[in-house]
Amino acid sequence: MTDLHVYDTTLRDGAQQEGLNLSVADKLAIASHLDELGVGYIEGGWPGANPKDTEFFARAATDLRLRNATLAAFGATRRAGGRADTDPLVAALLASGAPVITLVAKSHTGHVERALRTTLEENLEMIRDTVSFLRAEGRRVFLDAEHFFDGYTTDRDYALEAVRVAAEAGAEVIALCDTNGGMLPDRVADVVHDVVGATGARIGIHCHNDTGCAVANSMAAVAAGATHVQGTVNGYGERTGNADLLTVVANLQLKKGIELLEPHRLQESTRIAHAIAEVTNVPPYSRQPYVGSSAFAHKAGLHASAIKVDPDLYQHMDPKHVGNDMRMLVSDMAGRASIELKSRELGFDLDPGDENDRATLARVLRSVKEKELRGYTFDAADASFELLLRRDIDGALPDFFDVESWRVITDARGDDDALSEATVKVRAAGERVVQTGEGNGPVNALDHALRLALSSAYPEISHLELIDYKVRILDAAHGTDAVTRVLIETSDGTTSWTTIGVAANILEASWDALVESMTYGLVRAGVAPR
């Protein structure tokens, strides 16, 4: 294992993201996930400046048993003209009990004079005084040199002096921050190389993604001599976000051979990235490198046949190293090969050598192509594809219930909000059931009515939740006469699946997708028809 620091600031800088709001409980949950992943340092927040963060450190001391990570408290150097040993904010950092204290300090003359409004000399004194005081109190000290790269461009000597002062006062690491995120890799490499040579200090890197280069900038800094990398899970952060720590770690470990996490922990990164997304309630980004749900998904039919021959021809690394999976997307570009692979992925081993299996594959391919001509898109609806497959395999799809009819009424009076009411009539478990449901929209009402109607025969569906609903009008040239495609994502609490409906009538398309999602939920739960 290398001694390069993996320093996570999801709980502090990541929490700056627009719309992201973490409770103390959220922060504790994320911290345990990060510890399980095996990061070296977890920056918990700014105790003293933010009551929530003060509480986080208090509860972390009792509730959080960290096995791998060291907790870091973030805070500023003491105020201008004051003293570190009497500065209340510095005292709050000590009171947090965090073994590592990361001080943010100015290294940009413009920021010292125009934002901090003090002298260049006093700013250096604030660094010297605060670092020495905390070291004397027995804490490890890291320093975040804010706006370092812009500061270096404005006044190289002063920027370097700030680094030297911090190092001489006992700061273990000085992290150079591209606070405004405007840097590109070549510049980051030059500056880091110069700072390492000119100061001899241990240098870290903290990047933002404003040029789309946060990951590459972090890689460039490490190549130039940085031995401490900061980032956030899922690249959370202000504006365009921070460097995605999981991507940086995977690149360094799998592409550069720098072992930062034990391999069995790196294999947890996909699961942990999604678990943390559940806590932050920020929908996971499907195109996220390494851990995204699409990161190893293949669509093009021309690839699929070759992938059968040799998967390594079409993936840059084996997804199992990060706990992700190769997925075949069935689409109108798909050939028999991708259907065969997809079926195998779903646990149906159809052997093209076997005559019956070959016939099944051909049937499935026909219905996929026929349905996609009518507007279906199975690459976005795995569950509907599995149901289609099961319908073509004898006994693979039980007949759970029959729909006799459904009706939905929506009305509005004057300026009042519209109300929707749905009535469905189904046969399940030998009973004919008629149920009515209300909703703030017609699909919502149909969803409620269908659940009510099925709940007595299949209580299993009660905990299914409709979590996403997408509508696309196809062939829109005909306006409301166009065909409508509806995609519904349903969750059973642990996993989720997407079903599809296509019809001229948007409510019919929605109804079909709803029925598919309930049916798939019952298949998934291994329920026998009643």
Next chain:
Amino acid sequence: MTDLHVYDTTLRDGAQQEGLNLSVADKLAIASHLDELGVGYIEGGWPGANPKDTEFFARAATDLRLRNATLAAFGATRRAGGRADTDPLVAALLASGAPVITLVAKSHTGHVERALRTTLEENLEMIRDTVSFLRAEGRRVFLDAEHFFDGYTTDRDYALEAVRVAAEAGAEVIALCDTNGGMLPDRVADVVHDVVGATGARIGIHCHNDTGCAVANSMAAVAAGATHVQGTVNGYGERTGNADLLTVVANLQLKKGIELLEPHRLQESTRIAHAIAEVTNVPPYSRQPYVGSSAFAHKAGLHASAIKVDPDLYQHMDPKHVGNDMRMLVSDMAGRASIELKSRELGFDLDPGDENDRATLARVLRSVKEKELRGYTFDAADASFELLLRRDIDGALPDFFDVESWRVITDARGDDDALSEATVKVRAAGERVVQTGEGNGPVNALDHALRLALSSAYPEISHLELIDYKVRILDAAHGTDAVTRVLIETSDGTTSWTTIGVAANILEASWDALVESMTYGLVRAGVAPR
């Protein structure tokens, strides 16, 4: 202006993205946006391999008037053992009429032998033969060297030979593709530098984002001598997506001083990125560099006050260069100036010097912001904006009719198609009218019923036709509880206009947009209220 090629492949490689499914009309709409942005080349698809793409090129020839861009057709080299002049797929490329033909070819020995299943020599012959044939037919030819970087690692000599053969046969550009997306910038720089030196060919770069470095890899290739950059708008593409062309262009132009787009076009990139997202129906990524809604959004706090002192201390560049806004929020695109301009454009000359006009502008800005917070987007709905403006200008919007109530019923029995029936009650020309309309969908039925109800008072609306209907679920985290945005485009035979409705209930949103579209139609026709 540099002669570096900006080559967009949104319509071909971008369309490989999971869940992204473009109609021919979508592709034509995106192509005009790209042309307006000023890209040099638009790769439209693979005519011959995909009927939809064949139709795209046919319709592009008549419907698409490109001012800046050149259209490129993508396709493969002729099949092994065949001849280019008799290969049906090569013929389809010629038939597309595209002035540029981009051939994908193998340069990786493993892919030639295991995927293409032919000899290394025959693969080179396929390149030579196909390029020469297309050149002889008077087309410009670009070549995408698939899996080039992996191929170079496996067998440098063969990879270089493939480039030489293509160049000697007349290929203008050989684009080196990191097809599996596993490269990092340092490696890309080394390889491109070597290829440029060893072959003397004009080299292009095509990157995917599997290591989170697609943008940085493209930048590194240009620094190493590549003079042709491929990418997609919003980084659409298979797996983790392609290099985000807008980010690459902004980086090269604003950070490296390479002028790729006229500055006034670069200033359209934020608007165009969002307009294209409306077509693809892929929700815009708020953290997207340069054009994302959060890209220049600062969370209140530590920064806010200092930003007032000196914005440049806290942003890496002035957002106006890409048409973005530091204060811009997802829901808040409009500034007073743009409203003033828009009003003038609509024939309302509101003078900010005049007190009443200033008050009107402030009122309009308030209602725009308030409505956009609720999910309205007036960029896409000019007619609704004009109605909003008229409501704030005395006497500018007559009261044509009042809606008392509306109701729509949709039902289906067994496997029959669903039927919708709508009843609306309105007051127009002093009369109370109750009318019922049927349709193959609820919106269709509401449209018919509303026309019937208004036709006696306003026969002018009879010739209005609803020509497009778009639905977008906002805040999809709540599934069917989410807010729905409906855009309706209506035509009077000579021109068309778009109106918007936003509500929790999809039918209420649709109804609001329908009422707006009829109202605007009456304003447009200069009808007096009856």
